[in-house]
Amino acid sequence: xxTYNLAALLVGVPLLMAFSIPLFGFISKQLTKWxxxxxxxFEFFFGLYIFLWHIYPFNVIMGNWxxxxxxxxYIGPFATVLIMLVSFVGxxxxxxxxxxxxxxxxxxxxxxxxxxxxxxxxLISTGDIFNIFIFxxxxxxxxxxxxxxxxERRALGGAFKYxxxxxxxxxxxxxxxxxxxxxLGTLNIAEIGARxxxxxxxxxxxxxxxxxxxxxVEAELFPFNGWVPDTYTGAVNPxxxxxxxxxxxxxxxxLFRILMTVFGKDGNFVSTxxxxxxxxxxxxxxxxxxVIGELSALAQKNVKKMLAYSSMAQMGLVAIGFSxxxxxxxxxxxxxxxxxxxxxxxxxxxxxxxxxxxxGEHIEDMKGLWYKSPFLxxxxxxxxxxxxxxxLFGGFWSKFALVDASIQRGGWxxxxxxxxxxxxxxEAFYYLRVVGYMFTSKPSSVDKIKVSISPxxxxxxxxxxxxxxxxxxxxxxGISWNAAHELTDKMGxxxxxxxxxxxxx
Amino acid sequence: MIDFLQNWIYLTGxxxxxxxxxxxxxxxxxxxxxxxxxxxxxxxxxxxxxTIAWHPKSVMPIYTATNNLVVNGHVISADPLPQSLxxxxxxxxxxxxxxxxxxxxxxxxxxxxxDVRKIKEEDK
Numbered sequence: 171x172x173t174y175n176l177a178a179l180l181v182g183v184p185l186l187m188a189f190s191i192p193l194f195g196f197i198s199k200q201l202t203k204w205x206x207x208x209x210x211x212f213e214f215f216f217g218l219y220i221f222l223w224h225i226y227p228f229n230v231i232m233g234n235w236x237x238x239x240x241x242x243x244y245i246g247p248f249a250t251v252l253i254m255l256v257s258f259v260g261x262x263x264x265x266x267x268x269x270x271x272x273x274x275x276x277x278x279x280x281x282x283x284x285x286x287x288x289x290x291x292x293l294i295s296t297g298d299i300f301n302i303f304i305f306x307x308x309x310x311x312x313x314x315x316x317x318x319x320x321x322e323r324r325a326l327g328g329a330f331k332y333x334x335x336x337x338x339x340x341x342x343x344x345x346x347x348x349x350x351x352x353x354l355g356t357l358n359i360a361e362i363g364a365r366x367x368x369x370x371x372x373x374x375x376x377x378x379x380x381x382x383x384x385x386x387v388e389a390e391l392f393p394f395n396g397w398v399p400d401t402y403t404g405a406v407n408p409x410x411x412x413x414x415x416x417x418x419x420x421x422x423x424x425l426f427r428i429l430m431t432v433f434g435k436d437g438n439f440v441s442t443x444x445x446x447x448x449x450x451x452x453x454x455x456x457x458x459x460x461v462i463g464e465l466s467a468l469a470q471k472n473v474k475k476m477l478a479y480s481s482m483a484q485m486g487l488v489a490i491g492f493s494x495x496x497x498x499x500x501x502x503x504x505x506x507x508x509x510x511x512x513x514x515x516x517x518x519x520x521x522x523x524x525x526x527x528x529x530g531e532h533i534e535d536m537k538g539l540w541y542k543s544p545f546l547x548x549x550x551x552x553x554x555x556x557x558x559x560x561x562l563f564g565g566f567w568s569k570f571a572l573v574d575a576s577i578q579r580g581g582w583x584x585x586x587x588x589x590x591x592x593x594x595x596x597e598a599f600y601y602l603r604v605v606g607y608m609f610t611s612k613p614s615s616v617d618k619i620k621v622s623i624s625p626x627x628x629x630x631x632x633x634x635x636x637x638x639x640x641x642x643x644x645x646x647x648g649i650s651w652n653a654a655h656e657l658t659d660k661m662g663x664x665x666x667x668x669x670x671x672x673x674x675x
Numbered sequence: 676m677i678d679f680l681q682n683w684i685y686l687t688g689x690x691x692x693x694x695x696x697x698x699x700x701x702x703x704x705x706x707x708x709x710x711x712x713x714x715x716x717x718x719x720x721x722x723x724x725x726t727i728a729w730h731p732k733s734v735m736p737i738y739t740a741t742n743n744l745v746v747n748g749h750v751i752s753a754d755p756l757p758q759s760l761x762x763x764x765x766x767x768x769x770x771x772x773x774x775x776x777x778x779x780x781x782x783x784x785x786x787x788x789x790d791v792r793k794i795k796e797e798d799k
Contacts, residue, residue, distance in 0.1 A: 300760060300763075304763060304767070307767045307770070307771070310771075311767075311770055311771060311774055314774055314775075314778070315774060318778050318781065323782075323785040323786065324798055326778055326781050326782045326785060327782070327794055327795075327798065329778055330706065330775070330778050330779070330782065333771070333774065333775055333778065334700060334709060334713065334775075337713055337716075337771050338697070338700065338713070338716065341693075341716055341717070341720050344720055344724075344764065345720065345723070348723065348724060348727055348757070351727070351756075351757070352727050355754075357756075
């Protein structure tokens with residue numbers, strides 16, 4: 171067991187800075203934005219340091235109480251790649267906010283944003299099943315407030331809907347955690363994972379369903395994602411980018427950490443009622459999410475709502491990838507998560523720039539954008555092509571791995587191949603429809619859009635990253651493979667790294 | 676009957692509170708009532724957390740000369756861990772409720788109503 175206690179700063183610094191933001195706000199509103207950028211830059215470079223110097227996997231142990239007796243943070247390859255992803259997307263959005271957050275309460279926006287990032291990173295790195303609930307609520311409460319931010323009144327309805335669904339979801343999660351606690355008397359993920367066979371199977375089934383139901387709210391899976399369209403459409407664009415690029419990452423991580431590390435068993439999964447295990451349940455939910463999300467996105471004339479539904483569908487693909495259960499499947503899931511997070515955050519940011527120039531969100535309003543701003547059109551096209559999975563763009567490799575993994579798994583997963591291909595075709599249709607509108611019908615009077623430097627930097631960085639991943643998939647492929655290895659090898663990948671002396675049952 | 680009540684009343688009470696809360700959230704269209712429903716769900720959860728740590732004959736989990744925590748090899752004290760968890764859960768519930776009320780006030784200022792159906796009509 172390797173310990174590296176300095177990494178507690180990954181969670182501590184954003185939370186500390188978040189609550190000192192009001193002090194900086196007394197000096198100047200502009201300063202709070204720069205503090206946000208500095209904090210996220212620190213997070214990103216710390217993550218990069220852990221990755222490049224190969225410090226992972228390690229534990230952070232509080233007050234010398236070794237797990238399972240004390241609380242710990244565990245940062246393995248999967249957590250490392252997600253910490254880098256979250257802090258990179260957050261850094262880019264905070265650079266964008268230099269330009270976009272000018273109205274209203276800028277100071278408290280920065281506070282909530284940092285709290286959200288701190289909560290997400292805590293969610294990704296914690297090794298304690300109850301701390302997951304706490305961090306879920308930290309991200310939750312800050313994201314309800316972020317979603318309600320902004321001049322438009324439709325944001326309030328979306329935020330309230332999100333609040334109701336998400337707090338019921340986290341209550342269900344808490345019930346699941348407590349049922350497991352009554353059985354095993356521990357809250358440490360590694361110990362629960364090792365001793366999961368000692369539980370009563372009926373109660374475990376019930377607890378598992380409660381946990382999946384609670385976490386599926388954040389992971390945007392089908393029956394629990396009613397909040398997604400309203401909240402994403404109502405919120406201001408940087409917030410939509412934050413929720414879709416960062417919020418869903420934490421949800422998916424926790425869902426599959428629990429399903430694979432806690433409920434996993436010698437390469438299989440603890441089977442519950444009949445022969446259906448929880449992974450099959452999640453696969454069914456994911457497949458339903460993809461179909462419903464894509465078809466709803468197809469029917470939308472509002473581009474922002476279309477992106478929201480598409481976000482739902484992409485999270486369904488991620489869930490399908492993980493639920494295949496093999497190493498290749500998890501690899502596809504991690505890779506798809508990275509691609510979706512980068513591309514969707516970029517597209518929400520581009521839409522924010524477009525809307526700020528008085529062009530509407532409706533699909534008809536996109537007509538002739540190429541003549542007004544080639545830059546925005548090209549970057550939007552790059553994002554679309556990556557999401558629908560064209561070769562030479564990031565999304566191709568993850569969808570390719572997804573199909574490959576389904577073929578290898580065989581059985582009823584042949585059905586998944588059809589779903590992935592169906593999703594790609596539908597996505598191609600509705601994204602290329604928007605792109606087509608952008609390139610056609612030259613307007614009579616062209617007033618050029620001049621994009622200033624601070625929104626341009628994140629958009630350029632995201633599109634370069636998408637193309638770089640498309641051409642050299644190994645830059646995230648290697649660490650994604652390690653992450654997949656950690657997820658599928660339950661004892662060697664996770665449990666023994668946290669508690670070296672434990673014996674699996 | 677008394678034994679049954681002693682053993683099960685808190686657990687049934689917790690489940691009943693959660694059920695009542697869910698019913699209120701799902702059937703009401705008034706935003707304020709939905710918040711009350713959420714609060715009742717929270718209370719049910721908190722009661723459940725305390726209940727799983729307790730049984731009718733348990734003693735307090737503090738070791739003193741007269742308070743034996745272990746009798747005949749069986750731990751008879753209440754489990755202190757869920758009691759510390761419930762504090763966190765209470766605080767989180769309070770935060771969520773406060774934020775929900777703040778959003779409700781904003782909604783009333785902008786729409787002039789708290790009825791979910793009317794808000795939906797006005798958004799169209």
